[in-house]
Amino acid sequence: LMAPGSKGQRKLSGLTYSESQGALATRFDGRLSLSGTALRNKFELAWSQSRFLWPERDEPGDIADLNFMRWQMRRMTSTEIYTKDKFGDVETIRQYVGESVPGRWISEVPLAITHYKRRECCEFHPNGFLNSEEPTVLHETITLAPAQKRAISDMETMMVTYLGENPLVADIPLMKAQRIRQLTLGVPTVTLNEDDSMDVAFAPDCVSPYLDWVESFLQESDETVVVYTDSQKFAEVTAARLNAAGISAFEYSGATRKTRDADATQLGTKYRVVVAVLQAIAEGYDGLQKVSKTEIWLNESLDGTVNTQAAGRLDRIGQTGQVLSIHLHDDLGLSEGRFSEAVERRLQLNRSLRVAKPE
Secondary structure, three states: OOOOOOHHHHHHHOOOHHHHHOOHHHOOOOOOOOOOOOOOOOOOHHHHHHHHHOOOOOOOOOOOOOOHHHHHHHHEEEEEEEEEEEOOEEEEEEEEEEEOOOOHHHHHOOOOOOOOOOOOOEOOEEOEOOOOOOOEEEEEEEOOOHHHHHHHHHHHHHOEEEEOOEEEEOOOHHHHHHHHHHHHHOOOEEEEOOOOOEEEEOOOOOOOHHHHHHHHHHHOOOOOEEEEEOOHHHHHHHHHHHHHOOOOEEEEOHHHOOOHHHHHOOEOOOEOEEEEEHHHHOOOOOOHHHOOOEEEEOOOOOOHHHHHHHOOOOOOOOOOOOOEEEEEEEOOOHHHOOOOHHHHHHHHHHHHHHHHOOO
16 A cells, blocks of 8 residues: 555545545445555555554554554654754654564454465465466576676776766765666666766667677577566667567566557567566566566566566466576676675775774
8 A cells, every 4th residue: 555644545544633534445344455565665554554444443552543653653663863953952863664563563453364376375275376386497697798897896896987988976885786786787878967967878789798698598489578677778778679689579667658558468479578677567567477488587676575576477377387587697796786705805904994094
């Protein structure tokens, strides 16, 4: 369900007392919530679920306490982020993360049923709800080009690398991780704007051992394939390069919103490949399993829930064959979240030298 306070949540169950009186949840005697990832990694969504399913349980301390802040303080773990002086008053900013007593909420709700794909979950599914075999998972290691390795090394140690004459800068650790993930896919092109901002893109002919592998695989197979990536810019280049090689493909992303659904209906006929951006296709999409049983992961999202949802696009009800799931990894281990031990040692040495440097 929607995040607390969002427009959808207010419409469904109300954030205040006056809103809750006319909310949709109060107009029906029966309510049902179905989700593959009901809470994801945000426990506060449990409040939204409770407000929608059991709005009558709105007393202080109950599962659908009408006051979200009170519910959050009583049920979630808080961490002090920082304290600031606001107009002369000291204000402590706190972040709430996770359930303070794990399992408490699920033990208090009137009814919650969890179904599993391939293990017993209820009397109706003694072996799970899927009859197809578990996917075959293959891992392919891709050797990056020398230009990629040099750029990645620069980015790891200095948080900046030069691509041509232009610097590719990452000013915070999260941005650095994202930049490095881009560099493993292919060598990007960086353009500096007049306002000193940067545009990072991939040229159609960019150096990319990843795309070389995908193109070779598709030329040796006639399968209808789903290709996943978390980068829209790289998805665009991937689709373009495959089409140039005579392999019919289309991009499924937020950038192709106007045409993607119509194109998706022609997967398996007009198109052999859909290059899908994970954030666009992972949730709420059904139908790929009817035309494909092969998926190639160029890379994964930093959001593990998105990856889990995407993994359920082919391995789901309606799939008649065994899914083949191929995951590509760079030979430095960066796509798996591992930075080289040598780089980490250098970073630790640099930090110690800065601390020990005499005045």
